Amino acid sequence: MKKLFRSGEPFIWLTGGALGGSLIMILGLILLIAVNGLGFFWPSDVALLTLADGSKAMGQIWNREAIPTPGEAERSVEHRLQIHVGNRELYGQDFRWIDEARIERREWPEQTVLLERREWGSFYGFIREVRTEGRAVAQGSSDEAWNAMLPLLDRARALWNEVRALEKGPMGEIYRRQERNRLAVRRVRLRHGSEEEIQRLLKESEAWGDKYRRVSEEIGRLRSEMNRSAVILETAQGETKEIPLSMIVRAIRPNALGVLGKCRVYAQRLWEFASGDPRESNTEGGIFPAIFGTVMMVFIMTLAVVPLGVLAALYLREYAKQGLLVRIVRIAVNNLAGVPSIVFGVFGLGFFIYLIGGSIDRLFFPEALPTPTYGTGGILWASLTLALLTVPVVIVATEEGLAAVPAELRQGSLALGATKFETLRRIVLPSATPGILTGMILAMARAAGEVAPLMITGVVKLAPTLPVDGTFPYLHLERKFMHLGFHIYDVGFQSPNVEAARPMVYATTLLLLVIVVGLNLAAIGLRNRLRRKYHSTAF
């Protein structure tokens, strides 16, 4: 035994244990996120529980755990179930913990209907009546009632979409026009412009007012038609509730669905998650605005960071006289990558938003003051802040790429009479492209996952409009935006209903993880290609 310890073999195994532990932690983390994130969309069966006291509860079983009994000498074997009972307006909360010992009977009735609604979360119940225009179309929880409801539901959903399109399109357009006119009037007044100009603008506003009345009439008509049909449901405890069909996003009968049907629902919900707007203060629905905001922000940042980083790297590697000063600058730039991101956020707030943005407002948007236009957080400032944060990454990767280009290539080009610039443009830069791309992808990955600096330079929990839309000038750089990382923080920690929102957060986390890890893998792949290429290049 002593000999064994002297040989050091146990210590080697300890080091191995450390590595194994790290790997297990990493794999476990990914597994945890993946299982929780992907499981959320699966429409699991709905249980109808009859309790010992005769009362009933219905919902999906989300969790099962041992009942903690503090101070108890015996190991507890009792378990309890976490039931997602929904019906928030009736019960006040989404979840119920029920001790298994109290459950008398478990059933899985096929007629159970699960409604996902636009407000108040999910509803579990049995159909009692389907009615349209005040009279019953079908009654009871039979298939017949279900089948009668489906076409009505489609119609209501179509109408709802129409209303929404009107509100977002023409209505929003009218609001924006009127706001723009109001500001234009102020601008003319501030500059002591002509009275005729003001009159013309006011008349224009009036015309928009007329249009507003017409559109809102149309919306009112659609709304009343939309609210004509409703379904009356009975909960497990016997209460009834009338729900207008227009409030329903999706109706399913999970217990009646086969595996294939469930897969279809799963796909639908996954698609809604990726392409839909958030509902119920971000705890339900989709995260499309956050995906869009993240992509847009990363895109603008890339546009800024790549030219700047490449230019700086070219200067450092190709034009600057190599010496102590350049070495110091290089170290400083490298180390900037290690400066905490919140420091960049603070800088972005002080410099971009207050200094530059404030000046832009005073010069170009005095009519809107004191409401700031550029003098507040927005996607442009957030992107530029992150560009500063990631520029060292691009500089370092580009320099590495430039350094890997064999000297023979340059010398050959110069010897053939090409100028330095031509050599750079035709020979060096193309060979260094993988390096530049690596830097770009690493910068994008860092930017996509960064949250702290964004929190103070323009991310919001719910942005009413996307930074790109159909109104002139189409790209609105001053707008605030949503971001996946901030979405995780906000829904997971600031939301009023954290318990119900948790699966959404896991799903969002999974998406962010896929994006960031994917980008990093791409960067590593490119780097390896770059290395292989120049290892094998021989003259």
Next chain:
Amino acid sequence: MTEASISRRWRRRTDLLARWVVRAGGMAIIASVLGIFVFILIEVAPLFRRARAASAPEVPVPPTFLLAGVDETEELAFGISAPGRVEFIPLTEREAPAATELPGFSGRTPTCVFRPLREEEIDVGTADGRLVTASVRFRVGFGEATEDWRSSRTITPETSEPTVLQLDPQEKPLQAVARQSDSRGLVAAAITEDKRLVYLCVLEKKTLMGGVKRTEHRADLTGELPAAPTALTIDGSLENIYVGTAAGHVVHFDIRDLDAPRKVGFDTVRAAGSTPVTAMALLIGDQSLVVGEESGALSVWFQVDDAASSTGKALRRIREFPSHPAAVTAIAPSARDKGFATGDRAGRVRVHHSTSGRTLLSLEGDGSAVTQLVMTPRATGLLALHESGRISRWRIDNPHPEITLQTLFGKVWYEGYNEPAYSWQSGGGTDDFEPKFSLTPLIFGTLKGTVYALLIAVPIAILAAIYTAQFMHPDLRNLIKPTIEVMAALPSVVLGFLAGLWLAPAMERYMPAVLLMLIGIPASTLLALGAWLLLPSRLRGRSRGRLEIVLLMPVLVLAGAACFALGGPLERALFGGDFQQWWYETTGLTYDQRNAVVVGIAMGFAVIPIIFTISEDALSNVPRHLVSGSLALGATRWQTAVRVVLPTASPGIFSAIMIGFGRVVGETMIVLMATGNTPIMEWNLFNGFRTLSANIAVEIPEAPHGGTLYRILFLGALLLFAATFLVNTAAEMVRMRMRARYARL
């Protein structure tokens, strides 16, 4: 000119142009990137700028004028003059509004004036012992909307019908007066010419019939005083009256029973020798009492806990300010912060700040004694009425009076505290609140988080690096290194979310199991080794560092599961079934769900990859011949690793730890999400803390641009910047020297 030469010239020009563009552009980018530091520095600098004052032209006043205040726009000063007129004195180029006669004076002479902070009422004491209270209000109107709104602004004073109370039944002239009121009624006290202290309280109670029942209570408190009274003040919550005496006492009366004032106690200003108290005033919030003396000495007092006192509190002298060369005659508190101004008999005026204990400005008047001093409502101006009958004026630029190195980093005795303390509490919702801007708890929190994170990350990362670099098969290494590198890019918000919402509750439930793992996991690797040694040696030899880790992973998973299974019984056996309770009873420390251990694990997780990668690079770049030599001399592979490889690579490992340190120090999201963000200073494993970085994220949305808090948050950012930059630079230097050494070996 031939085509070829044009083209050549064109080419040369482009080349030159490119050179200049790249040079200028490159330098500009690098300069602007480094300019971040400079910009933050510029934003922080005003914090430490000295206060400045600019003297404005003096204005003459009517005879027997008593200065009462200035309007919000700082354009009109107002006061009272005999025989009972409110006079307005223009401070800018505008016409003085007509003086208003106050009825109720009816020819009596005003002798003293008092004005509660931030109230519209002024109180005037008269020569026949009466108190006249009237409100003076300013209505600001705007004329035609033009670019220059200042010139079109009109300010109209409005004076209310005064109320008159006979404060001194003996109708002697009043020397000093104070009044406060609230919904219950009114309390007034005065010092008469013949050195009596009179007290009057008027209570108003609504009767059932809808009428108001007025009751008056009078008291003569002179008998309670150890010496003749000279100065007095009442606090706005109608709880205390403070009286200064000619023998240098500060006497404290408790008036919570409004109809029966009780003396709580008194203290002398000086231990040796008595010097009369000449001026007294309460700062905003009515907690700090400024006491000025005949000798020119100046001190701030407030109540602290004292078991011996009848109210449980006792008035205590907290700090001293540099002495005036002559007697302090007037004290003017600021309506914005804990600042105040003092004037003396030689006409000098000084501006101080209570929290920082600093005298900010020292101004020369016209040589004649200051009789009254007023700070403008926004604390940007100062008016001193001199005995000579002139008002001297100053504009004051003093944006951050509370900031000194002492208030930022040292212990400060704040109002309501029993002793000096480090405290961070940036806002309390009201202007009365004394902001507490000590960065020490935040720096402490930052270090606490860093220490716990590094305690977890460093051993795991370095051990794993040693294994990967020295004992692992190269094929496997090429697979594992990129895996861990990718993990370095894991967004910290993901780790923070998991730490806060998954790890923290899980740890709270399974804490004993987690503790058990500290022993269980290493023990299981040794067990695995035992099992390994039982395998036929032929099989072991073939593995060459490939099988071990594969074999180890399931063992570790099983060990973890076993720890969880044993956690429950262990908790019952050792901790009485409830770890949190046990911890509290044994150590007296609390257990928070989101605590330092959770943060340590999450942040440790975040830096394991980076420490691992850099250490592994350093270890595997140790020249091969050193390793071969050692092995050839008969050393075992562990001996080679520890005695040869590790010492050679130690600078690299050191720099890896430094870089990990840099990452942890500035980490924001994990700390924000996985701690309670309470700025406390305890090394307790199981409670939270607040770091500099999280502090910025938490507070900056509420920090107005250019304000003190905003600049202090920038200072926090500057500290983080400097710390990480220095540490990273040091690490980089170490690494560069190491590379040079490897090249020589």
